[in-house]
Amino acid sequence: MGTEPVGRTLGQTHATGYDDATRERLVADAAAIIARYPRQQSALLPLLHLVQSEDGYVSPRGITFAAETLGLTTAEVSAVATFYTQYKRHPNGTYTVGVCTTALCAVMGGDAIWEELVEHLGIGNDETTADGAITLERVECNAACDYAPVVMVNWEFFDNQTPTSAARLADDLRAGRPVTPTRGADTVVTFKDMSRVLAGFPDGRADEGGAAGPATLAGLRVAHEHGWAAAPFGDEAHDGAEGTAGKVAK
């Protein structure tokens, strides 16, 4: 995080503009984003992710940049930025650690993990450790219920967590040791690097990690064990690329 402000420090100042080199780079990125859409205002969400990739939050200068780029007022941009939970109004830690505490994860152990991390890190919801490493969040259902309880680090999946595993994970992150998601890239990238991917600039890591965890394949395993399959499509014979024999379920 270097010299950047870390928390909600009283009297914290925000930089008011980008230096020329940074600005030039952002302008080029913004142009690439705008080119993806028929109308330029559609670029606003990815532009805000881009701002976070530069500043680690939606900074005042980032809001101004987005507004100028799209011909909007800063009020219009702020109205959008404050609607979405992923846009941070304060400098984020290097890693967002999100504990799912929606009903199912909460019941399966998410509440216990949350209590553990609050105590272990000494911070509460949407707060950042003094070293700037971790911003802790309660997150809502993250589409991984079959791996409950789930913890997300910079929106990578850490499945089937326990209070102990989550505390160890937090320690590793604070110590700067690389951590590996259960289903994701080989290592977790920083909040800024992640934001750049969300802005639509791939980081070349898509081929890392596996295709699916055990729960994702649970039904397929059962089907294989029993020799169950859907009826063949009927076009397989042409080149024999596959053979989906098996009985029709009805």
Place this chain on the structure above:
Amino acid sequence: MTTTLTPVLSASWDADHSWSLSSYEATGGYRGLRKALTMEPADLIAMVKESGLRGRGGAGFPAGMKWSFLPAPDGGPRYLVVNADESEPGTCKDIPLIMASPQSLIEGMVITSFAIGCHHAFVYIRGEVLHATRRLQLAVAQAYEAGFLGKNILGTGFDLEITVHVGAGAYICGEETALLDSLEGLRGQPRLKPPFPAVAGLYARPTVVNNVETIASVPGIVRGGASWFAAMGTERSQGHGLFSLSGHVERPGQYEAPLGITLRELLEMAGGVRKGHQLKFWTPGGSSTPIFTAEHLDVPLDYESVGKAGSMLGTRALQIFDETVSVVRAVTRWLEFYKHESCGKCTPCREGTYWLVAVLKRLEAGEGQPGDLEVLADTSDNILGRAFCPLGDGAVSPVQSGLKYFREEFEAGLHTPADVLFPPEKSSLFDYTPRSSAQLAGVH
């Protein structure tokens, strides 16, 4: 005969590098597109109609019929927008699909775009799934490189661009018109319907919005034919669907089966409810669908049967809770979700979820006041049917169904905390000593 699983979308998920284009093609990928491009668009729409494919995003609207609602071409753009916002609690099928087999979605998008005359399609993926986003970006890039996207696809003269659009954390953006506003760079708040997106959607142009699984099912229909698809499932709920089992079940996960399979059958395949425990309550289709109990184990999981039994098939998100779980705790937590995710546009939902949470929290703490159950019922009545969009209606499902089946647990909330009646450490998958009551556990 008992129902057996029918892996179609999930059939290739265990292949080496299943997400790559080469792996996808090796298992028959893009055969559907090659065939589709030889057909008339109108025939494709008719085929999907005939297959009986209904939207897999929750509402179950017939996909082919939705496509046919687009007005006649007027020379201006028409759009396909795929809904990959997957945020309904319990729902966890689309993101694993994108991780393991993003090309099936891309192929479905090309076929659908060809059928409806679209030349620029979008995937709106929620912002909180980094690796799925990477896989989707890679899949699009590989499809361009191979000539499945871009100009003159496979030499047919058909052009299609796909843009991957990443959201930023808001459940409401799964609602199709809020999604469109969000995609236009606005706050994600629902629009008044009509006009429906088919008439005035993205940039007020004719637009089809479909769920990931819906679109990924299209290539198989083209390959196998409408009757191949319709041979699975029940008379009015046809085809295969991903059933997502989670919670207190031995082997949670994705089970792809014909619609109409029962929870009893699925539980048997999944090793049953957590060892030594019994089923208490479950959701058939996510937290917005009224809960069921053990008496519903044999309800066929198709749109009609689940509806008749008082709930909705929704997204087939089967969240299983055993006898250790407090219904009040689960319902309170779900309502905290709806309160947090309410977009604030309309009063019944914005204010109603606030009051429901306030009352539920004191019941959970054992500090309920006389009349609280009536307040819950009244407030629910005032949201249901009066909210601007279905988020509000969905929010009252857990409250109303919880009261219907487990009223005594809410009554107990007038004097006894939920965590005394149902110690949370009995529900969790590991041993621990709770530090504080659930009520104090955090901020929402």
